[in-house]
Amino acid sequence: MMKLQFLLAYCLIFSTSLVLSATDAHQKKLQSSYDLMSNENKAMQDDPSLNPAMFWLGDGETLWNQPSAKNNQSCSSCHGDAKKSMRGTATVFPKMIKGKLQTLESQINQCRVNLQGNPALAYESKELLSLTAWVAYQSKGIPIAVKKTLENKVALQKGRQSFYERIGQLNLSCAQCHEDRAGLKLGGSTIPQGHPNAYPIYRLEWQTLGSLQRRLRNCMSGVRAQQYEYGSPEMAQLELFLAWRARGLPLESPGVRP
Amino acid sequence: MSKTSRTSVTVPPRAQRGSIIEIRAIAQHDMESGFRYTDGGKIIPRDIIRVFTCTYNNVEIFKADFYSGIGANPLVIFTTIATETGTLEFRWIGDHSYEAVNQANITVV
Numbered sequence: 175m176m177k178l179q180f181l182l183a184y185c186l187i188f189s190t191s192l193v194l195s196a197t198d199a200h201q202k203k204l205q206s207s208y209d210l211m212s213n214e215n216k217a218m219q220d221d222p223s224l225n226p227a228m229f230w231l232g233d234g235e236t237l238w239n240q241p242s243a244k245n246n247q248s249c250s251s252c253h254g255d256a257k258k259s260m261r262g263t264a265t266v267f268p269k270m271i272k273g274k275l276q277t278l279e280s281q282i283n284q285c286r287v288n289l290q291g292n293p294a295l296a297y298e299s300k301e302l303l304s305l306t307a308w309v310a311y312q313s314k315g316i317p318i319a320v321k322k323t324l325e326n327k328v329a330l331q332k333g334r335q336s337f338y339e340r341i342g343q344l345n346l347s348c349a350q351c352h353e354d355r356a357g358l359k360l361g362g363s364t365i366p367q368g369h370p371n372a373y374p375i376y377r378l379e380w381q382t383l384g385s386l387q388r389r390l391r392n393c394m395s396g397v398r399a400q401q402y403e404y405g406s407p408e409m410a411q412l413e414l415f416l417a418w419r420a421r422g423l424p425l426e427s428p429g430v431r432p
Numbered sequence: 433m434s435k436t437s438r439t440s441v442t443v444p445p446r447a448q449r450g451s452i453i454e455i456r457a458i459a460q461h462d463m464e465s466g467f468r469y470t471d472g473g474k475i476i477p478r479d480i481i482r483v484f485t486c487t488y489n490n491v492e493i494f495k496a497d498f499y500s501g502i503g504a505n506p507l508v509i510f511t512t513i514a515t516e517t518g519t520l521e522f523r524w525i526g527d528h529s530y531e532a533v534n535q536a537n538i539t540v541v
Contacts, residue, residue, distance in 0.1 A: 223442040226505040229460040232438060381463075381504035 204423045205356075207366035211432060215378075219430035227307060227376040227428035230300070230383045234308025237301060244291030249305075252289065260312040262319075264425060268414040270325040275410045278306050279385060297404035303383045307374045310427035317424050318371060320417040329407075333415025336408060342399030363432075369420035370413065372429025379432065386413060441522050443536035447514035455486065455494075458507040459524045459532055465500040481526035484508060489518035498526075514540045 208216065218224045238256050241248045253259040267278045276284060282305050283294040295302035322330055337348045351360065352368030359365065373386040380388075387402075387409050394401040402408045442456040459481065466478025478500060486494040493512050517540045524532045 223440060223456050224458070224507065226458065226460070226507070228440065229438045229505070378503075 204369065204420060205367050206369060206371055206423060206426065207431065208372065208426060208429065210364045210366055211430075215430055215432055219372075219426065225376065225428065225430055227374070227383055227430065230304045230307045230374070230376075231311055231428065233300065234304035234306075234311075237305050238308055242286075242290035242292050247290045249285065249290075252285075256308060256312055260309045262313050262316050264310040264313040264427065265316050265319045268320070268329075268410050268417060270323070270329070273325075275326065275329045275407065275414060277387075277405075277410050277413050278309060279387075280405055280410065282306060282309070298385060298388055300383075303374050303385065306385065307383060307428045310374065310425065313425045314427055315424050318417055318421050320414065320421055322418065326414060329411045329414050330418060332408075333411035333413070333418075336412045337415050337419075342394065342397035344397040346397045348393065368416070369423055370416045371420055371423045372426040372431070374427065375429040375431045377431045383428065386416075437532040439522065439524065439532050439534045441520075441534045441536050443520055443538055445537070446539045446541060449514060449516075449540050451514050452511050453514050453538070454509065454511050455520070456507065456509050457484070457486070457522050457534070458505060459484075460505055461524070461526065461530070463498075463500075463502055463504045463506065467500065479527045479530075481506065481524050481530065483523075483525045485523050485525075486510075487521045487523075488512065489516060490521075514538065516540050 208219065211219075218226075222228050235256070238249045241251070250256070264278055267281070268275050269281075270276075271281065271284075279297065279302055282302065286292040287294050295305075340347045340350075348368065351365050355365050356367045357364060370386045373389070374383050375389070376383050377389075387404050390409065390412060391401040391404075402412070438460040440456075440458050442454075444453050447453050461481055462479065463481065464476055464479040466476070466480075468476045470476060480500060480502070481498045484494075484496045484498060484506075485492060494508075494510050496508060498506065517538065520536045520538065522534045522536075524530070
């Protein structure tokens with residue numbers, strides 16, 4: 175009995191320290207993984223004539239203005255010029271819309287299906303990445319502004335839980351690397367703080383543009399855990415927590431990463 | 433699918449006669465090596481850019497052969513001497529009759 179009480183007390187202390195650590199980390203300086211890149215890679219992100227993601231932006235702009243075959247509605251029919259209407263939009267996603275947590279990708283698909291009568295775009299398809307990049311690009315340089323609200327409270331809590339939960343055969347949580355050991359080395363590379371402030375990214379390893387969810391699934395398979403499905407509520411909740419954790423950090427979309 | 437005829441070239445619009453100018457040319461292309469397999473074990477056929485050429489007022493000034501080892505969306509940076517006002521034409525030719533062309537004008541003073 176004594177032992178059990180001790181264990182319980184230990185658990186309590188441990189769990190409160192976990193809850194605190196998210197706020198602790200926030201008091202430390204937020205660092206974009208841009209700062210960890212080589213000068214060549216930084217130049218590739220900053221210079222539009224070098225950044226390969228610019229091709230996807232071109233496609234995204236075309237898709238934005240392309241009327242649907244069903245009802246002749248395009249993104250721009252409702253939203254007008256993305257350069258004006260989408261400015262800052264990506265900084266508040268994932269967002270609760272009509273009681274459902276929507277990521278930028280799922281909201282684009284929601285519009286496409288319900289308002290344009292188009293079939294939903296597959297995750298990681300060139301079209302969805304292009305549109306997401308085009309929307310996110312309009313917020314380049316604007317700080318992430320996801321807030322804790324009454325509506326997103328539960329989702330945020332679940333996302334936080336995912337972040338601190340040990341998963342996979344390697345039994346690691348996101349926090350163990352990206353909070354406790356951020357700035358230290360994993361193999362030859364520096365462990366970043368893990369902020370979602372440049373997505374979609376052109377990752378040189380992938381040789382293509384990819385979403386945050388693809389990157390998260392990467393980590394999950396890295397620790398040999400079952401990956402969350404693309405577009406699943408768990409993914410959106412984790413994205414929400416990550417965005418909230420990175421609040422204040424300017425968006426760099428579309429970023430380049432090694 | 434990431435093969436379009438989308439390309440981007442960067443050439444200084446003005447240059448001094450005889451000066452060295454830097455030229456950048458990038459094309460959106462998957463550069464499928466031909467060495468990869470699908471989940472079902474079928475080989476994915478090779479689909480790459482084979483040749484890149486640049487002409488300056490119809491004179492070839494740069495040419496490169498590309499092979500399977502070159503990554504997706506290849507970027508080529510090279511230099512030339514600004515000799516006369518005119519047009520630089522860039523051409524990418526590849527498998528499955530892929531062809532992309534881009535142009536840039538330069539004024540030499």
